[in-house]
Amino acid sequence: MEELKSWYREQLAARIDALEAASAALEGEAAGEARATVRRIAHSLRGSGGTYGFPLITEHATHVEESGDADLRLRLERLLDTLRETAGHGASAPKSVLLIDDDPEIAEILRWHLAQQGREVRVAPCAEQAEAILASEPVSLIVLDLVLPDTDGRNLLMRLRERPSTANIPVIVLTVRDSALARSECFALGADEFFEKPFDPEAVATAVAAKLQRAAEMSQDTRHDPLTDLPNRAGFLEAFQRARALAARQRDPLSIGFIDLDHFKRVNDAFGHAMGDEVLRRAADILARSLRQSDILARWGGEEFVALFPSTDPEGGVQALENAATRFRVERFGADEGEFGLTFSAGVAPVHVEDSLDEAVARADYYLYLAKSTGRDRVVSESAELVRPRRKILIAEDDDLLAELVRRRFTREGFEVVHVVDGESVLEAIGSNGVDPTISLVILDVLLPEMDGFELLARIRERRALTQVPVIMVTVMGNEEDVVRGLSLGADDYVVKPFSPTELLARVHRLLERG
Amino acid sequence: MRLLLVDDDPEIRVLARVALERDGRHKVDVAASADEALERARNGLPQAVVLDVLLPDVEGPQLLERIRALPGLEDVPAVWLTARDGGPGPVGLQGARGVIMKPFDPLTLSARVERLLSRGTSDGRALRDGR
Numbered sequence: 001m002e003e004l005k006s007w008y009r010e011q012l013a014a015r016i017d018a019l020e021a022a023s024a025a026l027e028g029e030a031a032g033e034a035r036a037t038v039r040r041i042a043h044s045l046r047g048s049g050g051t052y053g054f055p056l057i058t059e060h061a062t063h064v065e066e067s068g069d070a071d072l073r074l075r076l077e078r079l080l081d082t083l084r085e086t087a088g089h090g091a092s093a094p095k096s097v098l099l100i101d102d103d104p105e106i107a108e109i110l111r112w113h114l115a116q117q118g119r120e121v122r123v124a125p126c127a128e129q130a131e132a133i134l135a136s137e138p139v140s141l142i143v144l145d146l147v148l149p150d151t152d153g154r155n156l157l158m159r160l161r162e163r164p165s166t167a168n169i170p171v172i173v174l175t176v177r178d179s180a181l182a183r184s185e186c187f188a189l190g191a192d193e194f195f196e197k198p199f200d201p202e203a204v205a206t207a208v209a210a211k212l213q214r215a216a217e218m219s220q221d222t223r224h225d226p227l228t229d230l231p232n233r234a235g236f237l238e239a240f241q242r243a244r245a246l247a248a249r250q251r252d253p254l255s256i257g258f259i260d261l262d263h264f265k266r267v268n269d270a271f272g273h274a275m276g277d278e279v280l281r282r283a284a285d286i287l288a289r290s291l292r293q294s295d296i297l298a299r300w301g302g303e304e305f306v307a308l309f310p311s312t313d314p315e316g317g318v319q320a321l322e323n324a325a326t327r328f329r330v331e332r333f334g335a336d337e338g339e340f341g342l343t344f345s346a347g348v349a350p351v352h353v354e355d356s357l358d359e360a361v362a363r364a365d366y367y368l369y370l371a372k373s374t375g376r377d378r379v380v381s382e383s384a385e386l387v388r389p390r391r392k393i394l395i396a397e398d399d400d401l402l403a404e405l406v407r408r409r410f411t412r413e414g415f416e417v418v419h420v421v422d423g424e425s426v427l428e429a430i431g432s433n434g435v436d437p438t439i440s441l442v443i444l445d446v447l448l449p450e451m452d453g454f455e456l457l458a459r460i461r462e463r464r465a466l467t468q469v470p471v472i473m474v475t476v477m478g479n480e481e482d483v484v485r486g487l488s489l490g491a492d493d494y495v496v497k498p499f500s501p502t503e504l505l506a507r508v509h510r511l512l513e514r515g
Numbered sequence: 516m517r518l519l520l521v522d523d524d525p526e527i528r529v530l531a532r533v534a535l536e537r538d539g540r541h542k543v544d545v546a547a548s549a550d551e552a553l554e555r556a557r558n559g560l561p562q563a564v565v566l567d568v569l570l571p572d573v574e575g576p577q578l579l580e581r582i583r584a585l586p587g588l589e590d591v592p593a594v595w596l597t598a599r600d601g602g603p604g605p606v607g608l609q610g611a612r613g614v615i616m617k618p619f620d621p622l623t624l625s626a627r628v629e630r631l632l633s634r635g636t637s638d639g640r641a642l643r644d645g646r
Contacts, residue, residue: 004529004530007529008526011525011526044523044527044598046598047527047597047617048527049618050617050619051530051617051621052618477536477539480536483533496536496542502558506544506554506559510551
């Protein structure tokens with residue numbers, strides 16, 4: 001049951017996203033539709049929350065489902081709070097506010113005001129104890145009295161700012177010194193706010209809340225890749241969502257390109273990582289200059305880039321990347337350490353309205369795979385794909401008789417069935433250096449010799465081009481832990497032994513039609 | 516027993532299926548929509564059906580009627596799953612043998628379904644059929 005609960009917690013992320021999107025739309029033109037979406041999701045959460053052992057979800061979901069339009073937003077916020085808390089980042093302890101002040105009365109009154117905001121407060125009467133707390137606990141903000149028994153508060157502030165682990169913690173300074181010098185000095189040393197005693201504790205509490213809010217916003221500014229100065233994956237996701245919505249509204253085509261530098265590892269191996277970084281920067285620059293203003297380029301990770309082509313069909317995307325490829329072919333990298341040329345391979349695919357980013361990328365990645373496997377330094381899209389392979393199913397099952405039954409039944413249905421008996425052979429079958437993109441579904445016995453099905457499942461899901469391939473687990477009766485573990489690792493369905501090949505066939509058809 | 520479980524909520528499908536299969540007495544097929552339910556019912560000939568009252572494309576009672584129109588399933592017993600207070604509406608059980616409210620306790624779901632299935636329908640038809 002615990003595994004099921006944590007699986008359910010993971011599933012909540014998608015519900016939270018959907019509810020947040022609907023919440024944002026509550027003010028817009030499609031408010032009626034948004035309200036219906038909110039109520040529909042609430043209805044579903046009402047049923048599932050308590051079932052999974054989260055009665056608060058059921059309670060708040062019920063309030064949302066039954067609320068009038070006027071109360072909907074407020075009640076939705078409460079439901080979202082509950083969901084976020086449940087989905088929570090699990091073990092991460094709440095960070096506390098550290099109060100460094102030797103006056104117990106001030107400490108007490110501030111602690112009370114901050115507790116009203118639901119904050120955890122730790123008090124240190126001297127610098128030494130403050131350092132001890134900072135070394136052992138996560139601290140979100142520091143309130144610092146400049147007059148401390150063991151040191152000048154300004155020394156402590158300076159030390160905090162010099163140390164990377166504390167350099168970014170907001171600091172609010174309290175002081176009785178009525179001098180302009182101390183004030184400007186403290187700001188120069190990196191204080192974020194300054195209060196003179198006697199101060200209004202509520203004003204301090206408000207400043208704490210404001211600083212923490214700002215710090216939380218700053219920490220979310222993680223959409224940028226500092227090396228290439230391009231958006232990173234998170235930044236691209238936002239651009240993707242906007243572009244997809246726009247394309248849907250204007251009924252415009254939208255294409256996505258997935259780009260991988262050829263033999264980049266050799267650069268790193270031969271010239272070191274500093275040169276590798278330099279090459280990535282140059283490559284990003286050339287790509288960015290080759291694309292149009294309206295195109296969006298981002299670093300996906302490693303030597304992979306992803307590009308979005310608004311109002312452009314895949315042929316247009318191919319054209320844009322061909323231009324970039326032409327530039328690459330004349331560029332020289334490396335200079336002093338020895339010159340070398342660099343090429344890239346890319347795949348371009350259309351983006352459909354209902355595509356998630358992962359789905360769109362997986363499609364483009366498939367054409368990238370074709371580009372790589374047909375010689376590199378080329379851009380491939382759907383139009384280049386001439387033959388559509390037969391639907392191929394991989395079954396990993398050490399029971400030969402069962403596998404044979406399945407093979408016969410599926411072959412009759414026009415599938416090509418590849419049967420392997422252990423984990424190593426599965427990895428071989430899905431391709432050791434690339435992947436076999438012709439596999440349309442995997443059937444995996446969780447009990448395999450040597451490498452178990454779960455480990456395999458995890459490995460399959462690691463391979464990007466295979467993340468969308470449906471996986472059906474085969475397990476034995478009564479092993480619900482297997483089911484949950486498999487589902488959390490990304491399996492799509494399961495069958496319980498003994499099963500009939502017809503039953504399995506029905507599940508296979510359903511999964512394949514879904515895609 | 517071969518059961519068909521129809522619910523559009525994936526989390527409920529997973530948990531209910533695990534809950535019903537855990538003791539090994541039942542084999543559960545699942546469907547998320549009316550079309551899927553009809554197809555699974557036609558091919559799998561379930562011995563009982565557990566249905567969500569509120570599906571996106573069809574009302575549960577209407578779907579049950581269509582399932583029972585399939586050859587061999589004329590008298591298939593059914594149990595409602597619902598998150599609504601007061602069951603599937605004024606008509607009562609609408610030919611099913613019972614109602615299980617969501618949220619439900621997964622540990623007792625199997626026993627509750629069995630208990631409901633073993634009794635007659637509200638109008639006593641199943642009791643008569645049993646004799």
